Amino acid sequence: MLERALTGSQKYYRLLMGLLILMGMGFAAYLYQLNTGLTITGLSRDVSWGFYIAQFTFLVGVAASAVMVVLPYYLHNVKVFGRITILGEFLAVASVTMCLLFIIVDLGKPMRLLNVILYPSPNSILFWDMIVLNGYLFLNIVIGWNVLEAERKGTDSPSWLKPLIYLSIPWAISIHTVTAFLYAGLPGRHLWLHSILAARFLASAFASGPALLILLALVLRKYTKFDAGKEAIDKLSQIVLYGMLVSIFFIGLEFFTAFYSNIPSHQHGLLYLFVGLDGYGKLVPFMWLFALLALAAVVLLINPKTRKDEKTLKIACLCVFFSMWIEKGLGLVIGGFIPNPFEQVREYLPTVPELIITMGIWATGFFVLTILYKIAVSVKEEVE
Amino acid sequence: MESNRRSFLKIGGICALGLGALPVTKALARKALPQVSDFPEALKANQWAMVVDMKKCWEQADRDCKDCILACHQYHNVPDIGTIKEEIKWLWQESYHDTFHDQATKFNIANIEHNPIMVLCNHCTSPPCVRVCPTKATFKDKKSGIVKMDYHRCIGCRFCMAGCPYGARSFNFRDPIPYIKTELNMAYPARERGVVEKCSFCTERLARGLFPACVEACRHGALTFGDITDADSPVRKLLAENYSIKRRPELGTGPNVYYII
Numbered sequence: 001m002l003e004r005a006l007t008g009s010q011k012y013y014r015l016l017m018g019l020l021i022l023m024g025m026g027f028a029a030y031l032y033q034l035n036t037g038l039t040i041t042g043l044s045r046d047v048s049w050g051f052y053i054a055q056f057t058f059l060v061g062v063a064a065s066a067v068m069v070v071l072p073y074y075l076h077n078v079k080v081f082g083r084i085t086i087l088g089e090f091l092a093v094a095s096v097t098m099c100l101l102f103i104i105v106d107l108g109k110p111m112r113l114l115n116v117i118l119y120p121s122p123n124s125i126l127f128w129d130m131i132v133l134n135g136y137l138f139l140n141i142v143i144g145w146n147v148l149e150a151e152r153k154g155t156d157s158p159s160w161l162k163p164l165i166y167l168s169i170p171w172a173i174s175i176h177t178v179t180a181f182l183y184a185g186l187p188g189r190h191l192w193l194h195s196i197l198a199a200r201f202l203a204s205a206f207a208s209g210p211a212l213l214i215l216l217a218l219v220l221r222k223y224t225k226f227d228a229g230k231e232a233i234d235k236l237s238q239i240v241l242y243g244m245l246v247s248i249f250f251i252g253l254e255f256f257t258a259f260y261s262n263i264p265s266h267q268h269g270l271l272y273l274f275v276g277l278d279g280y281g282k283l284v285p286f287m288w289l290f291a292l293l294a295l296a297a298v299v300l301l302i303n304p305k306t307r308k309d310e311k312t313l314k315i316a317c318l319c320v321f322f323s324m325w326i327e328k329g330l331g332l333v334i335g336g337f338i339p340n341p342f343e344q345v346r347e348y349l350p351t352v353p354e355l356i357i358t359m360g361i362w363a364t365g366f367f368v369l370t371i372l373y374k375i376a377v378s379v380k381e382e383v384e
Numbered sequence: 385m386e387s388n389r390r391s392f393l394k395i396g397g398i399c400a401l402g403l404g405a406l407p408v409t410k411a412l413a414r415k416a417l418p419q420v421s422d423f424p425e426a427l428k429a430n431q432w433a434m435v436v437d438m439k440k441c442w443e444q445a446d447r448d449c450k451d452c453i454l455a456c457h458q459y460h461n462v463p464d465i466g467t468i469k470e471e472i473k474w475l476w477q478e479s480y481h482d483t484f485h486d487q488a489t490k491f492n493i494a495n496i497e498h499n500p501i502m503v504l505c506n507h508c509t510s511p512p513c514v515r516v517c518p519t520k521a522t523f524k525d526k527k528s529g530i531v532k533m534d535y536h537r538c539i540g541c542r543f544c545m546a547g548c549p550y551g552a553r554s555f556n557f558r559d560p561i562p563y564i565k566t567e568l569n570m571a572y573p574a575r576e577r578g579v580v581e582k583c584s585f586c587t588e589r590l591a592r593g594l595f596p597a598c599v600e601a602c603r604h605g606a607l608t609f610g611d612i613t614d615a616d617s618p619v620r621k622l623l624a625e626n627y628s629i630k631r632r633p634e635l636g637t638g639p640n641v642y643y644i645i
Binding site for chain 2: 036125188341
């Protein structure tokens with residue numbers, strides 16, 4: 001089936017070329033980082049994780065797109081998702097690939113990466129994260145590929161695949177839970193030290209993943225013969241709405257605990273993010289943009305008219321995706337480090353090389369996604 | 385054909401068994417690994433601890449005294465990067481207000497809020513940095529209670545920096561060697577770019593029967609070092625006679641650096 005990725009229209013090649021150029025730029029910037037060290041980033045002694053780890057955290061969420069189509073289709077027999085499970089699974093493959101790359105570029109000594117396997121440390125959540133992420137990648141590649149192959153041959157998918165598909169559902173939950181545990185178990189980091197963090201991650205994932213999936217399905221319909229179907233998109237948009245509402249509710253819960261209890265250390269992180277702390281507030285405009293986008297998304301999604309109209313649905317999905325990107329991909333990770341253990345505020349903003357590397361990895365993800373979607377769509381066009 | 389396949393599988397199975405048994409026999413036949421023995425002069429403790437008597441430190445006429453920091457940073461080839469962003473520090477000063485922010489008050493005795501406190505790794509009894517490390521590059525030495533670092537194993541993921549609630553860990557964002565401004569101490573390794581480092585309670589000096597460099601350097605006897613599990617140790621005597629506090633005890637880390645204020 002892989003050969004279908006090699007032949008395509010001019011537009012397809014142009015897209016791949018464009019992505020390859022961005023990937024090359026990212027790779028060049030990474031070589032620069034590899035030679036000079038993480039000093040080229042905005043990271044500091046106090047904010048020791050930044051943009052890379054934040055992207056990783058956000059993209060773990062996008063990878064949940066798969067489970068939000070697989071679960072209804074296989075467990076609740078929602079037939080309209082039958083056509084698009086493959087899109088969800090391949091989106092998960094691309095997202096997890098980006099996650100792994102973001103972890104690698106964040107390492108100070110990437111050449112020692114295999115030490116994680118050489119000296120396995122079950123006490124470290126990072127060890128478990130490695131297992132669940134790689135497992136999820138593997139599951140989605142195997143499931144996606146075999147389902148597609150069966151579709152091409154016009155047969156049922158092999159019987160051994162069913163258990164793997166069922167396994168992939170709790171496994172998707174596990175990647176969020178374990179990723180949240182990276183943060184939620186650290187003493188003294190009050191913005192993260194909440195039992196609701198894992199649930200918050202799941203909720204935001206169920207909003208941002210399917211939102212991107214809707215956008216991708218609409219793009220595919222425009223440029224290929226593949227149509228996800230109105231019903232499937234409508235169902236997905238309902239999932240996005242619920243995911244978004246629950247996410248906002250959970251964030252509200254954090255505010256209640258911090259401000260009603262009136263414990264200063266629990267308020268500091270939120271204060272820094274939304275109004276600034278000790279006169280520092282570089283992230284404040286971003287966080288208000290998040291609030292605004294989240295509100296716009298809810299307004300557009302809750303009204304059935306705007307939700308069913310594709311033009312407004314597109315805007316709503318973009319709002320969901322970017323609001324969650326800011327909240328999880330920027331605020332949550334960086335805000336957790338501010339103030340530092342001495343309650344001093346040391347701010348962080350990514351540098352240009354850091355942004356180029358980040359862009360390169362996103363381009364890599366979309367490159368993988370383009371190729372996988374090309375194969376899927378070619379097969380589906382052939383069958384029809 | 386069928387019998388051919390059967391005999392083939394049999395032979396294959398026996399071969400696989402043989403190959404599988406090889407590492408087992410190797411492991412069983414292996415001699416015990418050579419053991420590292422301690423130097424006869426080594427200082428030993430179940431849990432090393434430090435008592436910092438800030439009163440003695442503050443009483444000095446020479447308030448700019450930084451003997452302990454200089455001794456530590458010189459001994460361990462700690463670079464002077466020169467920026468707050470990438471600063472590397474093992475032992476340093478923070479104000480009382482920032483260090484004990486949970487017990488700071490506006491109306492504390494004269495200017496104590498701005499007085500410096502010596503801060504370093506607390507060599508916690510239950511260290512979160514060790515718990516989160518994915519490679520055991522930082523580990524709790526059961527014999528001495530010291531939280532140690534293996535600079536050759538660290539992958540630079542900086543999870544320990546997020547885990548440490550005391551800000552005791554520094555990361556080598558760039559090659560530190562050009563920034564070592566003191567005379568290079570050949571008895572202690574300089575670090576490479578991309579690894580985390582922190583105070584080691586001078587474990588390498590204890591092994592040779594020497595007290596930590598900072599303790600030795602302090603002319604005013606403000607730093608006391610000893611075994612917290614030994615009731616006759618100098619640290620325990622000080623703690624029995626003076627009121628002392630620890631940094632953020634509510635987190636359950638069990639810090640082993642005590643402060644007499």
